[in-house]
Amino acid sequence: MSYRRLLLTAAATSLMLAACNQQSAAPVTGAPIASLPLAEAAPPPEAAAPAASDLPPAPPITRISARRPVYSYIDDAYDIGDTFADSPPDYTVDYDGVQPWVWRSSGGDYRVVEQTSYGERVYFYHAGEDYPFLIRDHDYSYAYDNGGLVEVYDSYGQPYPGYGASLLAVAAQYLYRGQRLHDAAIHEQRQAAYAADWRARRDSVLADQQRWGEEQQRNPDWRRFHDEHVQRQQPQQASFQQERAQRQAYVQRIAPVIAAAPQAPPMRQGPPTGDRRDFAQDRGGPPPIVGPQGRPGQAPGQAEAQAAAARDQTNAQWRAAQAGNRDQQQQRAQADAANRAGNDAQRQQQAQAQAQAHVQARDQQRAQADAANSSRDAAQHQQQAQVQAQARDQQRAQADAANHSRDAAQHQQQQAQAQAQARDQQRAQADAANRARDAAQHQQQAQAQNQARDQQRAQADAANHARQDAQQQQAQNQARDQQRAQQQAASHAHDDAARQAQAQQHQAQAQAQAQAQQHQMAAQQQAQAAAQQHAQAAQAQAAAAQHAQQAQAQQAQAQHAQAAAQHAAQAAAHEKKPDDQKK
Structure with missing residues (x-):
C-alpha cells in the first residue's frame, strides 16, 4: 500500500470516528x-x-x-x-x-x-x-x-x-x-x-x-x-x-x-463505418485455430483451408448481422429523436419516475443490507464482548500470577536482606572482638614497654650511682693520697729532690689511673646506650614474651656492668695498697 493510500485510510478513519461522535446530523448538501x-x-x-x-x-x-x-x-x-x-x-x-x-x-x-x-x-x-x-x-x-x-x-x-x-x-x-x-x-x-x-x-x-x-x-x-x-x-x-x-x-x-x-443535441458522429469489434470467437462463436504460441494461426493442409472458409463464412454472417443492427440502431435513434422532440415533458417525467424507482429500489436493497449488517454486527459485538471478557479474565490471571511472583520475589529479597544483616552483624562482632584483642595486645605491649623503660631507668640509675660512688671513692682516694703526700712532704722535709720527684711520679701515675677509670666508665656508658637502643628495636619487633627476656638480659648486663665497676674499683684500691705499704 502506498504512502498516499495510508494517509487516505487514516483520514477516512478520522471521518468515521467524527461521524460516530455526532448525533444524527442532517446530510451535507454542498x-x-x-x-x-x-x-x-x-x-x-x-x-x-x-x-x-x-x-x-x-x-x-x-x-x-x-x-x-x-x-x-x-x-x-x-x-x-x-x-x-x-x-x-x-x-x-x-x-x-x-x-x-x-x-x-x-x-x-x-x-x-x-x-x-x-x-x-x-x-x-x-x-x-x-x-x-x-x-x-x-x-x-x-x-x-x-x-x-x-x-x-x-x-x-x-x-x-x-x-x-x-x-x-x-x-x-x-x-x-x-x-x-x-x-x-x-x-x-x-x-x-x-x-x-x-x-x-x-x-x-x-x-x-x-x-x-x-x-x-x-x-x-x-x-x-x-x-x-x-x-x-x-x-x-x-x-x-x-x-x-x-x-x-x-x-x-x-x-x-x-x-x-x-x-x-445528438452526437456529432454516428456509429463507425468499420465492423464492431465484438470478437464473436470470444463470445461463443467458432473457436480460433491455435498455433504453437497459443495465438490464432493457420493449420496445415486441408484443415487450414476448412478453417479459413469457416472463419470467412462466420465473419461474413457477423458483418451482415452487424450491418442490420446498425440500420436498426439508426432507425431507432431517429425515432427516439422524433419522440424526444414531441414528448420532452413526458420523457422528463418518466426519467424522473424511473430514477426515483431506481433510487427506491437501491435504498430498499441498502436497507436490507443494512439490516443484515446490523444483525451481523450484533453477533460480532457479542463475540467481541465474549472475547473481551476472556481477555479481561486472562489479564486478571496474569495480574494474579504477576502479584504472586512479585510477592515471592519480595519474600526472597527480605530473606536475602535478613541474611545480609546477619552476616553484617557477625562481621561487626568479629571486628569488635578483633579490635578488643588488638587493644589487649597493644596494652600488654605498652605495659611491657613501660616495664622495660622502668627497668632501663633503674639500671641507668644504678649505673649512675655506681659511677658517682666510684668518682667519690676516687676523689677520696686522691684526697687521702694528697694528704699522705703532704704529710710525707712535711715529715720528710729532708728528703731530697729525688724523693720529691718520686712522689710527683706517684701522683702522676695516680692521675693516669683516674683518667683510665674515667675512660673506662665512658665506654661502659656508651655500651649501655647501644644496648638500650638495641633493646628498644628488639622490643618493637618481638612479642611480649621476648620483651621480658630482653628485660632480663638487660638486667644481667646491668649486673655485669656493676660487677665490672666494682672490679675496677677493687683493682684501683689494690693498686693503692703498695703505696701505703711503702709508707
Missing part, C-alpha cells in the same frame, strides 16, 4: 470536493470516443496471476460507483477530441466515463495509481494489476476465463488509453459538464451499476466476498457511505437545474 457547477446552457453536439477497433495499437500486455481474490477488482469498482450514486460528473476535460466525464472521491479514487458509439466505456482508478485497475465497456470488464491483465468479466460481472488473444489486444489498447485519460483528468483544464448531457445519458451510466448490484445479490460467491470485504474495510466503507449521502443530498438540491436543462 458540492463534492472536486465538483464544478453544472453548465445550464444548451450544450454543443458531443463527439463520440473511438471504439476499440478504432484505437491505435498499444504495447502488448500479458496475462498474469491475480494477487487478490477474483471478485476483488470488480467489487472495488462497484463500491466506487456506488459512492458516486446518481450524482452528475464533477467536471470534464478535453482529450483527443472528446470530453470524458470525471468523478473524484474525497479519498482520491477516480471514475472516468467516455461515450462511444456502442455505449459508455468506464475507467476506475484507485487513489494514488496512474493506471486503471478495471475498465468496463458494453460487453466486458478488464481487471489489471501491476501492468498486466489478471481477469476478464462479462457484462454482468461474472468471470470470463475463456477469452482469447483478441480480447487481450483490446485490454492492452484500453490500458494504454486509460493511463492517458488519468493524466488528462489531473493536469488538463477542468470544465463544467452540461446538465443537459447528464440528463440524456444518466440512465445509461446508472444502468450498468444497477446491473452489477443485481448480479452481486444473485451471485453467492460475489456477495460473500463483498460482505467479508465490508467487514475488513469498515473505515473505508464508512467514508464511502458518508460521501454517498452527501452526493445524494447534493443531487436533490440541484435536481431543478437538471430538470430545467434544454434538450441535448
Whole structure:
C-alpha cells in the first residue's frame, strides 16, 4: 500500500470516528470536493470516443496471476460507483477530441466515463495509481494489476476465463488509453459538464451499476466476498457511505437545474463505418485455430483451408448481422429523436419516475443490507464482548500470577536482606572482638614497654650511682693520697729532690689511673646506650614474651656492668695498697 493510500485510510478513519461522535446530523448538501457547477446552457453536439477497433495499437500486455481474490477488482469498482450514486460528473476535460466525464472521491479514487458509439466505456482508478485497475465497456470488464491483465468479466460481472488473444489486444489498447485519460483528468483544464448531457445519458451510466448490484445479490460467491470485504474495510466503507449521502443530498438540491436543462443535441458522429469489434470467437462463436504460441494461426493442409472458409463464412454472417443492427440502431435513434422532440415533458417525467424507482429500489436493497449488517454486527459485538471478557479474565490471571511472583520475589529479597544483616552483624562482632584483642595486645605491649623503660631507668640509675660512688671513692682516694703526700712532704722535709720527684711520679701515675677509670666508665656508658637502643628495636619487633627476656638480659648486663665497676674499683684500691705499704 502506498504512502498516499495510508494517509487516505487514516483520514477516512478520522471521518468515521467524527461521524460516530455526532448525533444524527442532517446530510451535507454542498458540492463534492472536486465538483464544478453544472453548465445550464444548451450544450454543443458531443463527439463520440473511438471504439476499440478504432484505437491505435498499444504495447502488448500479458496475462498474469491475480494477487487478490477474483471478485476483488470488480467489487472495488462497484463500491466506487456506488459512492458516486446518481450524482452528475464533477467536471470534464478535453482529450483527443472528446470530453470524458470525471468523478473524484474525497479519498482520491477516480471514475472516468467516455461515450462511444456502442455505449459508455468506464475507467476506475484507485487513489494514488496512474493506471486503471478495471475498465468496463458494453460487453466486458478488464481487471489489471501491476501492468498486466489478471481477469476478464462479462457484462454482468461474472468471470470470463475463456477469452482469447483478441480480447487481450483490446485490454492492452484500453490500458494504454486509460493511463492517458488519468493524466488528462489531473493536469488538463477542468470544465463544467452540461446538465443537459447528464440528463440524456444518466440512465445509461446508472444502468450498468444497477446491473452489477443485481448480479452481486444473485451471485453467492460475489456477495460473500463483498460482505467479508465490508467487514475488513469498515473505515473505508464508512467514508464511502458518508460521501454517498452527501452526493445524494447534493443531487436533490440541484435536481431543478437538471430538470430545467434544454434538450441535448445528438452526437456529432454516428456509429463507425468499420465492423464492431465484438470478437464473436470470444463470445461463443467458432473457436480460433491455435498455433504453437497459443495465438490464432493457420493449420496445415486441408484443415487450414476448412478453417479459413469457416472463419470467412462466420465473419461474413457477423458483418451482415452487424450491418442490420446498425440500420436498426439508426432507425431507432431517429425515432427516439422524433419522440424526444414531441414528448420532452413526458420523457422528463418518466426519467424522473424511473430514477426515483431506481433510487427506491437501491435504498430498499441498502436497507436490507443494512439490516443484515446490523444483525451481523450484533453477533460480532457479542463475540467481541465474549472475547473481551476472556481477555479481561486472562489479564486478571496474569495480574494474579504477576502479584504472586512479585510477592515471592519480595519474600526472597527480605530473606536475602535478613541474611545480609546477619552476616553484617557477625562481621561487626568479629571486628569488635578483633579490635578488643588488638587493644589487649597493644596494652600488654605498652605495659611491657613501660616495664622495660622502668627497668632501663633503674639500671641507668644504678649505673649512675655506681659511677658517682666510684668518682667519690676516687676523689677520696686522691684526697687521702694528697694528704699522705703532704704529710710525707712535711715529715720528710729532708728528703731530697729525688724523693720529691718520686712522689710527683706517684701522683702522676695516680692521675693516669683516674683518667683510665674515667675512660673506662665512658665506654661502659656508651655500651649501655647501644644496648638500650638495641633493646628498644628488639622490643618493637618481638612479642611480649621476648620483651621480658630482653628485660632480663638487660638486667644481667646491668649486673655485669656493676660487677665490672666494682672490679675496677677493687683493682684501683689494690693498686693503692703498695703505696701505703711503702709508707
